[in-house]
Amino acid sequence: MTSFSFDLKGTDGRARTGVISTPRGDIRTPAFMPVGTAATVKAMLPGSVRETGADILLGNTYHLMLRPTAERIDALGGLHKFMNWDRPILTDSGGFQVMSLASLRKLTEEGVTFKSHIDGSKHTLSPERSMEIQRLLGSDIVMCFDECPALPADRSRIAESMELSMRWAKRSRAAFGDRPGHALFGIQQGGLEEDLRGQSAEALREIGFEGYAVGGLAVGEGQEAMFGCLDFAPEQLPRDKPRYLMGVGKPDDIVGAVARGIDMMDCVLPSRSGRTGQVFTRHGVLNIKNARHQNDPRPLDENCSCPACRGYSRAYLHHVFRSQEIISSMLLTWHNLHYYQDLMQGMRDAIAAGTFEAWQTSFHDGRAMGDIEPI
């Protein structure tokens, strides 16, 4: 059995490219992970997700523990078999979504109790329970259970929260145990404060993890503040392990994060946007519901090789979006995920070739052009 390892193959400035090896397959970095919340990347079959170029999916512990439950997924052979995806899966710890979705939350040193947003049933998450759930799911990359304060927050709140998360990181490591071929990632906290981020990184290094996430960003602080933090945070983490920026982001967020030394990201944006008619192309963002597309025989992007662009006009995609047909979500999600994976491949190639700065200029120039003129 291949053990979990990270091979840093090249750098260009602070940007990095490499390969994470796991028993379920390689993950080329920088990597974008589509989100499969409830054991499905919404509106996509797993084979189609793979066709877009995804090496790994993200699953949500919070959603899966509530429905269909981790115990049920375990009894059915684990999440990979359940959702028909045999490549790597990363699961979050559940902590972040408890804070954003559940009601009647109560936070103690032990963990969090809360009520399900689905049926009001009462549940507990702690470092130990989160590790147990992620083991039952069969996750390849397990995330530490942490607490993440919304920004802005005052420094003392951020420091207290970070220190709690570091104690939970230690408990997560102990509860994870010895699981060859599986990885546990620590999560750096500390808000936008360089010294707190440094203390958090030091605490995590002492415990020791197979990878390290920059947590607590993309929570409302804005791109400038996030990039400001990413100017120092990744460098505080071990160079020889993967660095994962959680919940990011828009295409330019992703490019800026990679330029600052991030190796992995996840976001619901490409799939959620596919369902709301927002489309990402080399030329920025377009909204398919706009009347300008109604008679337009051109594809979303003439250079894109996804099924939506190879088979359909903007006029068709406009029609099926307006008609609320399921095929609209299917095609636009596929296109957006394809665009995101193309973006990652472009960055991997440019970093390997030492041309990442020129690639970034071209990326920003393309977006500045805006969508093609209406016919």
Place this chain on the structure above:
Amino acid sequence: MTSFSFDLKGTDGRARTGVISTPRGDIRTPAFMPVGTAATVKAMLPGSVRETGADILLGNTYHLMLRPTAERIDALGGLHKFMNWDRPILTDSGGFQVMSLASLRKLTEEGVTFKSHIDGSKHTLSPERSMEIQRLLGSDIVMCFDECPALPADRSRIAESMELSMRWAKRSRAAFGDRPGHALFGIQQGGLEEDLRGQSAEALREIGFEGYAVGGLAVGEGQEAMFGCLDFAPEQLPRDKPRYLMGVGKPDDIVGAVARGIDMMDCVLPSRSGRTGQVFTRHGVLNIKNARHQNDPRPLDENCSCPACRGYSRAYLHHVFRSQEIISSMLLTWHNLHYYQDLMQGMRDAIAAGTFEAWQTSFHDGRAMGDIEPI
């Protein structure tokens, strides 16, 4: 260019098997046509519909004339290109759906005026306008514009309606014109009355069509009454042309219709049921939302080769249905369409082999078994 033709290859009792040749490809009969109402078979990509074994789709004139409009589809290169399906398409005349969906309908000798169910806009359909719309769509098999009374209705209403439809059939034939490679089908009316059906068939024969539909059934009369009518109606139509039963039906309706000499059918049932969780298998019907499937690791049908059965447990399909995930509609629709096309292939093979009676016994025995026992 291949012209439109029908080659009757074999019979077994009254059941028939053959091939309809068109410039866009062959249609193996008996044929089941999935319904692509608004230029999409709901929750399916066209390539997937083809993978189930479909040779031809049905498009709805009423829906398409309202949105995105026939003129827009024509300007975009026709319905085949618009919806990315290059094989044959049959379009209905719009008449039936005006009666079932539109409001403020007014019927005259000339045609029907009505208001759109989408935006209340006013429209007219007549034999001439229906032929024009179906030509703009680029339909391969065009249906005559007819009137179809709901059953039960009294004999004089049925006779009047049938006579109006026959006058409209003549106008449809004239308006259709000379279109090599395209076919116009006449529609027999006359309710459940053998003599009126005979008069209708005679009127249609005199006009002359490339195929003939049995219209006015599957409108609430029940299977016994429908089969009673099918015991005589198909035989009244020309033997050397395809016979199409409109809007049918459940699997046992389809088998009974084929046994009575029908060559083509269409129905929304397999696709609509896929969205509501109703699943067709060799053993009858099951509802995936039932709790009995919650922990069931088995596929819907262990002998089925569709993606839903090859890749997923009943437990997974139950989970994604309950979670209202789009993949539920995608997988269950695919399964149901696959089941329907398997059914048609089974009948084609059995009729060709002269074993259709034994095949029917096996079909009914399988359904009588009911779904597999819960685990």
